Amino acid sequence: MSIQYYIILCLTLFSIGVVGVLTRRNAIIVFMCIELMLNAVNLLLVAFSKMYHGAALQSAANTTAGIDAQIFVFFIMVVAAAEVSVGLAIIVMMYRNTHSVDINFLNRLKN
C-alpha cells in the first residue's frame, strides 16, 4: 500500500475535524472533533513508522527502526487522556455557570 493513500485518508479525517471545530457551537462536539484530529495524526504517524521500518528492513534483518513513532503515538494518547479529563472538567464548570455549552457565550475576553 502506497504511503500516499494513508496521507490522503489522514488529511481527510483531519479536515473533517477542522470543519467540526469551525462550524459546530456545542463545546463538547468541538472537543470531540479535536480528538478526531488527534487520531488522524496518530494514524499517519504509525503509517510513516511502518514505511520507515519497511525501508530499514531491507538492509538489516532485525532492526527496530521506526519504533520511535509508535512510542510517540503512545505518548500522544497519554497526553490526550489527561487533556480530556481537564477539558471536560472545564466544560462542566462552564455549564454550571452559564447553563449552556454554547461556545459563543465564551466571548467575555473580547472587550
Added chain:
Amino acid sequence: MSTVDILFYLLSAFAIVSATMVLISKNPIHSVLWLILVFFAISGHYILLNAQFLAIVNIIVYAGAIMVLFLFVIMLMNIKKDAEPQKQLLVKLTGVVAAGSLLTLLIAVVKQTTQIQDKQVLLKEGSIGLIHPLGQALFTDYVIPFEISSVLFLSAMVGAVIIGKK
C-alpha cells in the same frame, strides 16, 4: 486487488463516513457513538499495519475510557436535542470552504512531492508494533518521558478535581 487492499478501502470508507456522521448528527449522544465507530475503524487500520499494541490501547483508552467520559458528561448535563443554536449558514459555509481548501491544497502538495512518490507502507509484517519491542524501547530509551507522563497524570487528576469542586 488483495485482501489487505480491500480491507484498507473498507476501513477508510467506514472511518470517513462515520467521521462525517459525527458532524451531521444533531444529537450529541449520536455524535459520541459515531466517534466510537471512527476509533474502531482506526484500530482496524492499526491492526492492518501490525501495530497491535496501539490497536488495543486505542480501543481501551479512546473508545473505552475517553468516550465513556464524554457520554457521562453529556448525560449529566441533560442537553436537549434541539437546544444547540445553529450557526448562521454563512459561517457554516465559510468553515466548510476553509477546511475544503486546506484539504485540496495539502492533497495537491502530497501528489506533487517526489520523495514519497514510490514509498510503500509495510502491511501485516514487521514486529515493531508488538508489545515486546515497544515495551523494551519504552523502558530503556524512553523511561524518563514515561515517568514524567505519570506526573502529568497526577497533575491532571488534581486539576480536574479542583476545577470540578469549585
